[in-house]
Amino acid sequence: MNQFDAIDSGEEVTSDDYTPEIEPQATWCPGCGDYSVLKALKGAMSDLGRDPEEVLLVTGIGCSGKLNSYFDSYGFHAIHGRTLPLGRAAKMVNEDLEVVAAGGDGDGYGIGGNHFTHTARENHDMTYIVFNNEVFGLTKGQSSPTSPKGHKSKTQLRGVAKDPVRPMSLALSAGASFIARTAATNPKQAQEILVEAIEHDGFAHVDFLTQCPTWNKDGAQYVPYIDVQESDEYDFDVTDRREAAEMMHETEQALYDGKVLTGRYYVEKDRRTYQEEKQARDEMPESPVVGQYFDEEKEWERSYDRLDRHT
Amino acid sequence: MTQDELIWRIAGGSGDGIDSTSQNFTKALMRYGLHVYTHRHYPSRIRGGHTYVEVRASEEPVTSRGDGFNVLLALGDSFARNPSEGAVYGDEKTKPLFENLDELNEGGLIIYDTGVLEDEDVGDLETQARENDWHLYPIDLRAIAREHGRDVMRNTAGVGATAALLDMPLDPIQELMSEAMGGDILDANLAVLSDAYEHTNAEFEATHDLRIPKHDHDEEQVLLSASHGISYGAIDEGCRFVSGYPMTPWTDVFTILKREIEDLGGVAEQVEDEIAASMMAIGASHAGAKALTGSSGGGFSLMSESIGLAEMTETPLVMVEAQRAGPSTGMPTKTEQSDLEFVLSTSQGDSSRVVFAPGNVRESYEQTRLAFELAYKYQLPAIVLYDDMLTGEFRNLPRSFFDREANPDLGSVATEAELEDLPHDVGGRYERFRTEGDTDVNPRSLPGMRNGRFLATGNEHWPDGQIAEDTANRIKQMNRRVSKVEVVRDALAEQASPDTVVGDEDADFALLTWGSQKGVVEEAVRRLTESGHSIKALSVSQMAPLRTEEIADFLAGVEEALVVEMNATGQFKGLLQKEFGDYGDVLSSLLKYNGDPFEPAEIIEAVEIKQSGEGGDTSSETTLRPPAGDRS
Ligand SMILES: Cc1ncc(C[n+]2csc(CCOP(=O)(O)OP(=O)(O)O)c2C)c(N)n1
Ligand code: SF4
Numbered sequence: 001m002n003q004f005d006a007i008d009s010g011e012e013v014t015s016d017d018y019t020p021e022i023e024p025q026a027t028w029c030p031g032c033g034d035y036s037v038l039k040a041l042k043g044a045m046s047d048l049g050r051d052p053e054e055v056l057l058v059t060g061i062g063c064s065g066k067l068n069s070y071f072d073s074y075g076f077h078a079i080h081g082r083t084l085p086l087g088r089a090a091k092m093v094n095e096d097l098e099v100v101a102a103g104g105d106g107d108g109y110g111i112g113g114n115h116f117t118h119t120a121r122e123n124h125d126m127t128y129i130v131f132n133n134e135v136f137g138l139t140k141g142q143s144s145p146t147s148p149k150g151h152k153s154k155t156q157l158r159g160v161a162k163d164p165v166r167p168m169s170l171a172l173s174a175g176a177s178f179i180a181r182t183a184a185t186n187p188k189q190a191q192e193i194l195v196e197a198i199e200h201d202g203f204a205h206v207d208f209l210t211q212c213p214t215w216n217k218d219g220a221q222y223v224p225y226i227d228v229q230e231s232d233e234y235d236f237d238v239t240d241r242r243e244a245a246e247m248m249h250e251t252e253q254a255l256y257d258g259k260v261l262t263g264r265y266y267v268e269k270d271r272r273t274y275q276e277e278k279q280a281r282d283e284m285p286e287s288p289v290v291g292q293y294f295d296e297e298k299e300w301e302r303s304y305d306r307l308d309r310h311t
Numbered sequence: 312m313t314q315d316e317l318i319w320r321i322a323g324g325s326g327d328g329i330d331s332t333s334q335n336f337t338k339a340l341m342r343y344g345l346h347v348y349t350h351r352h353y354p355s356r357i358r359g360g361h362t363y364v365e366v367r368a369s370e371e372p373v374t375s376r377g378d379g380f381n382v383l384l385a386l387g388d389s390f391a392r393n394p395s396e397g398a399v400y401g402d403e404k405t406k407p408l409f410e411n412l413d414e415l416n417e418g419g420l421i422i423y424d425t426g427v428l429e430d431e432d433v434g435d436l437e438t439q440a441r442e443n444d445w446h447l448y449p450i451d452l453r454a455i456a457r458e459h460g461r462d463v464m465r466n467t468a469g470v471g472a473t474a475a476l477l478d479m480p481l482d483p484i485q486e487l488m489s490e491a492m493g494g495d496i497l498d499a500n501l502a503v504l505s506d507a508y509e510h511t512n513a514e515f516e517a518t519h520d521l522r523i524p525k526h527d528h529d530e531e532q533v534l535l536s537a538s539h540g541i542s543y544g545a546i547d548e549g550c551r552f553v554s555g556y557p558m559t560p561w562t563d564v565f566t567i568l569k570r571e572i573e574d575l576g577g578v579a580e581q582v583e584d585e586i587a588a589s590m591m592a593i594g595a596s597h598a599g600a601k602a603l604t605g606s607s608g609g610g611f612s613l614m615s616e617s618i619g620l621a622e623m624t625e626t627p628l629v630m631v632e633a634q635r636a637g638p639s640t641g642m643p644t645k646t647e648q649s650d651l652e653f654v655l656s657t658s659q660g661d662s663s664r665v666v667f668a669p670g671n672v673r674e675s676y677e678q679t680r681l682a683f684e685l686a687y688k689y690q691l692p693a694i695v696l697y698d699d700m701l702t703g704e705f706r707n708l709p710r711s712f713f714d715r716e717a718n719p720d721l722g723s724v725a726t727e728a729e730l731e732d733l734p735h736d737v738g739g740r741y742e743r744f745r746t747e748g749d750t751d752v753n754p755r756s757l758p759g760m761r762n763g764r765f766l767a768t769g770n771e772h773w774p775d776g777q778i779a780e781d782t783a784n785r786i787k788q789m790n791r792r793v794s795k796v797e798v799v800r801d802a803l804a805e806q807a808s809p810d811t812v813v814g815d816e817d818a819d820f821a822l823l824t825w826g827s828q829k830g831v832v833e834e835a836v837r838r839l840t841e842s843g844h845s846i847k848a849l850s851v852s853q854m855a856p857l858r859t860e861e862i863a864d865f866l867a868g869v870e871e872a873l874v875v876e877m878n879a880t881g882q883f884k885g886l887l888q889k890e891f892g893d894y895g896d897v898l899s900s901l902l903k904y905n906g907d908p909f910e911p912a913e914i915i916e917a918v919e920i921k922q923s924g925e926g927g928d929t930s931s932e933t934t935l936r937p938p939a940g941d942r943s
Pocket of ligand 2: 028029032033133138212214
């Protein structure tokens with residue numbers, strides 16, 4: 001029995017249920033790609049019939065982190081780069097929650113890079129949306145891990161000397177079991193991909209190309225996209241790791257040449273989630289840990305057996 | 312040498328089995344009916360290097376490691392060889408025998424392994440022994456062990472020899488061995504034990520008069536360290552989530568909890584770093600489990616930002632900080648009390664938390680329980696601050712001490728029915744951070760609950776959690792959070808104080824200490840009182856909020872007070888002076904920061920120097936600051 005009524009409530013849900021009735025303090029610039037993520041996520045949740053009160057949205061710091069202000073579920077706007085450990089722990093103690101983590105490319109691929117690698121590797125059953133606008137938005141336009149080589153800003157005066165991070169390849173080698181890229185300029189695909197990502201049992205990584213008209217006026221995210229699944233040119237088996245890797249290799253670089261390819265890149269269906277893996281090893285209970293605190297029958301064990309005792 | 316207590320030191324190299332042998336011997340002494348206390352000293356390496364463990368056993372409860380020791384079992388080498396690689400670990404010149412003699416008390420016993428030490432290693436030991444009235448027992452422990460198969464059983468042979476020389480029956484030791492081992496290994500060890508026992512009895516006419524004291528516990532005893540105290544305290548409070556990253560000495564608590572929590576139906580995770588560990592504890596607590604995380608200095612530094620997040624979002628968070636000698640990686644396996652200032656103020660902004668520094672095993676259990684209770688009731692971080700010495704200090708406690716109720720209560724969590732009636736904003740969001748109302752702490756709702764939607768954010772926020780920079784709201788929210796500490800202060804004032812006073816109430820000379828040095832300071836006071844001094848001591852373990860009234864009462868009428876702590880800058884003294892600006896000329900410091908905890912004699916010496924008013928330096932490893940006699 002579930003103690004939390006909102007979970008699997010079976011009630012009909014629309015995007016409006018996720019829209020705060022009170023106007024939040026506006027922080028996004030007109031034309032920002034972040035609006036598209038918001039819309040796609042609300043749409044996906046209503047498609048899936050998730051009650052806002054069973055959803056925990058964990059965000060990082062940045063313009064992207066403000067997603068929580070406009071999305072009326074349970075929310076945790078945490079600290080820069082640290083969404084994933086917070087979200088995965090919440091999922092581990094209450095696996096009935098729908099946990100979605102979201103943040104910028106600085107947040108996720110820079111400061112939070114270590115957590116990204118390890119959360120993917122563990123294959124927690126959660127969704128991770130990275131707003132990839134190729135810059136730091138909130139701190140005013142510095143280069144981010146995905147900025148193209150040569151990108152100039154006030155802190156990269158002579159242009160970035162580093163190659164950009166390749167997020168999907170990174171996610172694949174780290175061990176994510178669902179990897180996709182979508183773009184703010186393609187709301188229909190974005191919503192479909194988010195639906196699949198949320199439904200996926202395991203760590204679903206979505207690199208969401210968002211434009212930042214304020215700081216990244218030349219960003220490739222504005223360029224019309226090509227859907228890799230619908231294009232005849234890009235035929236590959238989305239469940240084959242090697243083929244997915246090759247596709248990523250080709251298309252991640254193409255982004256910087258002005259060719260935006262989006263779609264599902266890798267889907268691994270039969271892999272155990274981390275929760276399942278731990279349960280199989282008796283390292284985790286079958287039912288949510290939080291349930292124990294609401295179980296009036298439960299006898300709280302206290303174990304001193306391992307200590308040496310003597311009269 | 313006192314005849315009524317035993318301080319047995321087993322010394323050798325890391326990898327010689329010093330830890331497990333001493334643990335078993337300690338258990339045997341407890342089973343024999345004695346009160347026990349262990350103190351471990353080890354270098355930061357896996358093989359080689361000089362290690363020792365001291366076990367103090369007495370008819371009376373023991374509160375410190377004591378002064379020096381009176382039986383040395385010098386085992387093995389303080390270095391080790393890897394034959395296949397020809398590698399030598401540690402310093403070949405460091406011999407467990409000579410490394411330890413400085414602290415061996417007059418009249419002490421030395422058992423050493425002639426199988427390992429060459430003649431030239433032993434040198435002029437006989438002369439030294441005559442001068443100090445030491446009693447020598449050279450035994451070829453290695454040969455006895457070898458006879459039954461393996462050199463490493465030298466430690467068992469050493470225990471057998473100790474038992475023979477101290478007239479201690481073998482049954483408790485045999486019993487323990489049978490519980491811990493099986494098959495051929497057990498048989499071999501039992502044979503080595505009795506061979507060494509018989510050999511020693513046959514070979515030596517004991518020339519010393521030290522015997523193992525006799526005592527009987529009147530109830531069942533449990534042997535545990537402060538790390539166990541903290542772990543079982545957490546478990547009894549319903550802690551079912553722990554996340555961490557290994558770092559000495561925090562690893563002790565982490566290991567114990569890892570082993571227990573999974574069996575109890577919880578989750579225990581070793582994660583990628585300390586930042587993840589603290590964020591996971593926050594996530595687990597937010598979602599409704601009682602959670603713990605912790606580290607030692609360096610790892611705790613990484614958790615700074617998370618502590619602030621927990622404060623700002625009012626997420627209960629219990630943390631353990633096991634201090635070691637810093638700064639930076641410092642001396643990884645050595646003890647110090649130098650993270651106090653850091654732990655009291657970790658995180659930016661006007662931030663606050665509850666901090667306990669238990670003084671012994673008993674308090675480590677009690678205060679961890681209290682830390683959970685407060686963290687979950689008042690929705691703030693509570694930290695248990697202890698140090699390397701307490702992590703490895705094993706003591707016995709009566710089993711009945713643990714006969715208490717478990718407390719799985721999540722603290723201030725509202726039910727869904729209650730949530731319906733709690734204030735919501737126009738959009739229907741629960742105003743979890745509302746500032747109007749009778750209480751400073753509003754109930755929590757957990758994700759998944761009906762009518763409980765709110766936003767937790769590290770930014771300043773409106774009552775429903777929405778980010779806000781409104782100035783009036785900022786002041787209200789800030790006041791509410793800051794005043795929580797006062798609420799906690801009042802709540803704690805109603806509880807029995809964990810801060811203890813010993814000695815002569817009217818004394819005008821006082822000692823103050825905090826955390827782990829409680830037991831040794833109290834022993835020093837007891838001995839000083841016995842020798843006619845008028846002195847009293849206060850041991851503080853509630854560091855934040857500090858019980859200022861109690862401390863002021865204690866200091867009223869005191870002319871001189873020596874603050875005893877294991878750090879170089881007098882951090883606790885600094886805290887006292889910050890709180891009580893007017894005590895500047897009363898307080899001075901007795902400091903030790905060489906990596907070892909105080910011994911009672913060092914404190915006694917410092918008190919005598921101070922009280923004689925003649926100034927002078929302490930002769931040992933301790934420092935008086937300002938120098939004795941200079942009160943300006
Ligand atoms: C530890 C820490 N370092 C730096 C910052 C300042 N900071 C806030 S947002 C941000 C970068 C945001 O960039 P990104 O993650 O790409 O998100 P965007 O704003 O573009 O959505 C930085 C560096 C911070 N809040 N915390
Ligand atoms: S700065 Fe860029 S990312 Fe931030 S809100 Fe404006 S457009 Fe969006």
